[in-house]
Ligand SMILES: *Cc1c(COP(=O)(O)O)cnc(C)c1O
């Protein structure tokens with residue numbers, strides 16, 4: 523008889539790490555030595571639950587209530603305060619839906635909302651109010667989304683989005699891309715994912731093998747807002763994605779108290795380049811209800827971007843954009 527190895531000695535797959543995420547704000551604060559933080563009474567977590575993988579929490583500074591990673595995920599009471607101009611569907615997704623689980627706003631490319639799940643819940647997210655249950659092309663129910671893409675020969679790029687598309691198992695992703703491979707006008711695949719940053723273990727060999735076998739050029743657009751989000755495990759995940767042939771880009775959101783200084787921005791883009799990732803967009807916050815305290819005024823955002831242009835090489839300067847419902851692209855600021 524072979525004795526079972528103690529569970530803690532087994533290498534843990536990403537699904538186990540996903541399930542083990544911190545969901546209780548009190549537990550997160552206790553881990554960081556911040557037990558009695560004012561403004562965190564729990565109501566905001568009922569509206570949009572806290573979720574943080576433990577590996578991401580481990581990159582937060584102990585004892586610092588202003589830690590830039592903590593601020594992105596900590597539910598604050600002030601989220602519940604209604605602020606004029608901050609609404610439930612800030613970017614007009616409801617109006618742009620082309621078919622079950624497809625959002626087609628821009629020429630030649632469409633988002634396939636492949637899942638509603640994320641490994642981390644970002645407090646500023648414009649999808650925090652998105653009616654996923656209704657609009658997600660859930661696992662195994664992609665036929666309407668695929669029909670919509672098949673029926674529109676102008677669509678050359680499919681963007682797997684969500685939620686986080688890498689929250690799907692690799693066999694499910696493969697089933698989806700096998701179906702897309704039968705659509706002749708699809709020429710490029712893009713993934714919008716935060717998982718390589720917040721749960722880098724997701725980028726395992728099975729995922730890399732899937733990516734490497736895809737018949738199209740692939741762009742992986744990750745989402746990191748602060749240099750501290752990178753660590754050796756994230757570097758390894760990025761190396762694996764690049765090894766599988768993907769081009770790596772980062773989109774960040776400009777967030778007050780997180781990355782609204784020149785040093786924070788310069789460090790972010792320099793650090794991501796060290797991991798092999800080029801900056802893509804720096805998004806001005808979507809005006810979604812609950813996120814008003816993250817907003818950086820437009821004038822300040824433009825001044826910051828001008829200072830970044832003077833500090834950084836051109837290839838490390840992201841485009842500062844805002845999403846405006848009804849526009850033909852993200853709007854440069
Ligand atoms: C942001 C977005 C895209 C991608 O836009 P790019 O400028 O190509 O990165 C595509 N579709 C939708 C609906 C989007 O919101």
Ligand code: SF4
Nearest residue numbers: 640643644647685716
């Ligand atoms: S990972 Fe992306 S989609 Fe998910 S909550 Fe964060 S910002 Fe939103």
